[in-house]
Amino acid sequence: MKKTATLLLAAAILLGGAGQSSAVDFKVKGSWQFSFDYINGGNFMGKNRQGKHTIGQQWAAVRQQRDEFEAIQRVHLQLSAIASERLSGTVFFEIGEQRWGMATNDIGGALGADGTKAVKVKQAYLDWMIPNTSLKLRMGLQGVKLPGFAVDTPILQDDAAGITASWTFNPQVSLSGMWLRPYNDNYADSAVPARNNYLDNFDLFGLLVPVTLDGLKITPWGMGGALGPHALSPVTTAPRLGGSKSFTLANHNSSQPIDGLQIRDGLYPAAFSSGRGASSLLDSGYAGMFWGGLTGQWTMPDPFRLTWDFAYGSVNNGRGYLNRQGWYGMLVAEYALDWGLPGLYGWYFSGDDGDVNNGSERLPYLTTTNNLWNSLSTFGYRGNPIIGGAKGVLGTNPTGTWGVGARVKDVSFWEDIKHILRVHYFGGTNNTKMASYITGRHATDGQGRQIYRNNTDFNSFGTYLTTLDTGMEINLDTHWKAAENLLLTFELGYIHLWLDKDVWGKYENSPGDSLNVKDAWKTSLNFIYSF
Numbered sequence: 001m002k003k004t005a006t007l008l009l010a011a012a013i014l015l016g017g018a019g020q021s022s023a024v025d026f027k028v029k030g031s032w033q034f035s036f037d038y039i040n041g042g043n044f045m046g047k048n049r050q051g052k053h054t055i056g057q058q059w060a061a062v063r064q065q066r067d068e069f070e071a072i073q074r075v076h077l078q079l080s081a082i083a084s085e086r087l088s089g090t091v092f093f094e095i096g097e098q099r100w101g102m103a104t105n106d107i108g109g110a111l112g113a114d115g116t117k118a119v120k121v122k123q124a125y126l127d128w129m130i131p132n133t134s135l136k137l138r139m140g141l142q143g144v145k146l147p148g149f150a151v152d153t154p155i156l157q158d159d160a161a162g163i164t165a166s167w168t169f170n171p172q173v174s175l176s177g178m179w180l181r182p183y184n185d186n187y188a189d190s191a192v193p194a195r196n197n198y199l200d201n202f203d204l205f206g207l208l209v210p211v212t213l214d215g216l217k218i219t220p221w222g223m224g225g226a227l228g229p230h231a232l233s234p235v236t237t238a239p240r241l242g243g244s245k246s247f248t249l250a251n252h253n254s255s256q257p258i259d260g261l262q263i264r265d266g267l268y269p270a271a272f273s274s275g276r277g278a279s280s281l282l283d284s285g286y287a288g289m290f291w292g293g294l295t296g297q298w299t300m301p302d303p304f305r306l307t308w309d310f311a312y313g314s315v316n317n318g319r320g321y322l323n324r325q326g327w328y329g330m331l332v333a334e335y336a337l338d339w340g341l342p343g344l345y346g347w348y349f350s351g352d353d354g355d356v357n358n359g360s361e362r363l364p365y366l367t368t369t370n371n372l373w374n375s376l377s378t379f380g381y382r383g384n385p386i387i388g389g390a391k392g393v394l395g396t397n398p399t400g401t402w403g404v405g406a407r408v409k410d411v412s413f414w415e416d417i418k419h420i421l422r423v424h425y426f427g428g429t430n431n432t433k434m435a436s437y438i439t440g441r442h443a444t445d446g447q448g449r450q451i452y453r454n455n456t457d458f459n460s461f462g463t464y465l466t467t468l469d470t471g472m473e474i475n476l477d478t479h480w481k482a483a484e485n486l487l488l489t490f491e492l493g494y495i496h497l498w499l500d501k502d503v504w505g506k507y508e509n510s511p512g513d514s515l516n517v518k519d520a521w522k523t524s525l526n527f528i529y530s531f
Contacts, residue, residue: 351429395462428465
């Protein structure tokens with residue numbers, strides 16, 4: 001409560017000062033968001049591996065076994081101090097998520113509602129231009145997103161600390177660069193305190209070149225980075241049935257309880273073998289990484305449009321069994337009509353081979369926590385601009401999968417009400433041999449070396465699908481502009497998985513078929529008041 005009062009007092013002071021200073025304009029914008037979700041089968045298993053009925057939902061995507069029905073709210077408040085078009089400062093507060101009735105972490109959703117940890121600084125940055133130039137700079141905590149025309153980027157979209165810069169050469173060509181520091185000064189060595197914060201920085205550097213021509217938009221881009229050997233330390237392992245061990249990296253999930261595991265699962269293989277002990281799994285040097293891609297849209301033969309994304313990424317962790325490299329491509333073809341925008345789409349993400357000694361062949365990624373308008377899905381993957389549990393039950397992005405689908409957008413039968421319908425069929429691109437390592441049926445590789453693993457089941461973090469696994473998803477979303485600043489959305493979703501029983505049926509050397517697949521479905525009602 002004290003944090004909320006302090007925030008409101010700060011806002012009042014800023015706004016009160018606006019009348020006293022003609023040199024600076026103060027602007028406030030934000031939103032109130034309410035979400036009421038019901039999800040059934042979000043973990044895709046009717047019974048767990050011990051044969052007990054499971055409860056709750058979303059175990060796959062966020063590792064939080066929540067109630068099937070939840071009511072959630074959140075407030076966004078953005079304050080900007082604008083001196084001119086060339087200089088301004090912005091701070092973005094987030095109050096929530098607050099789950100009605102929940103007292104965990106003092107979020108203020110329980111009786112009394114006096115949460116002490118509900119108010120957070122989401123972004124805080126300075127925008128300015130170098131005098132007598134067209135160079136624009138943004139410094140501080142800010143939202144960062146890599147290009148994606150066909151689908152929201154599956155590599156990086158989140159809030160991060162850093163500097164971004166952009167230069168417009170002419171109306172057709174511009175240049176943007178960035179330096180980000182996702183992690184630094186988080187490592188503590190209890191044995192040797194002098195080594196605290198030693199080699200624990202994680203830095204990223206990116207370059208984008210947006211080009212706009214008549215009927216054509218393209219953006220080639222590239223991003224590289226260096227990950228310190230202690231940035232995600234320490235490495236910990238825990239023995240499991242069958243002799244295999246889990247592989248965990250700390251620090252990254254302490255401040256991101258829902259999505260922090262993306263760093264680990266995005267940069268490392270799902271399972272790997274090593275003759276080394278757990279204490280020497282990681283190299284003592286920096287891990288290098290690179291991503292590059294080309295995204296674009298062609299609209300010359302109006303009303304036809306063609307949109308595509310392609311990207312490749314690699315991570316060299318200093319050990320062959322820990323390296324990861326892969327690619328993805330997506331193509332969308334649409335034809336605008338008076339009654340809506342129908343389209344066909346398809347995607348392909350590279351998948352793992354069956355060798356646990358040569359690293360991963362899936363596309364590496366960082367975090368996609370803040371994906372908002374992901375055109376692929378509002379249930380299976382992150383495509384919901386609203387808070388709530390009704391998103392991401394298949395995972396945070398479609399890595400290791402392929403799919404084809406059809407959709408129709410902007411269909412309206414009544415004024416101020418629009419509908420979006422999506423239907424797609426998808427499957428996995430990962431080798432079936434990897435499933436035996438993930439489930440623990442094979443605790444060692446062909447040379448008898450120990451298996452370490454991040455994923456421990458097909459849905460331990462997102463869904464790990466093999467070439468013998470397929471699925472289907474249907475989304476129907478309705479958006480109603482109920483008032484000038486009030487948007488209501490009603491979403492329906494359904495997902496069915498056809499998992500191969502020979503691949504996933506046996507687990508940890510347990511006899512018989514322990515696979516019990518359950519369909520997932522959701523209904524979600526959301527209210528957004530924006531100002």
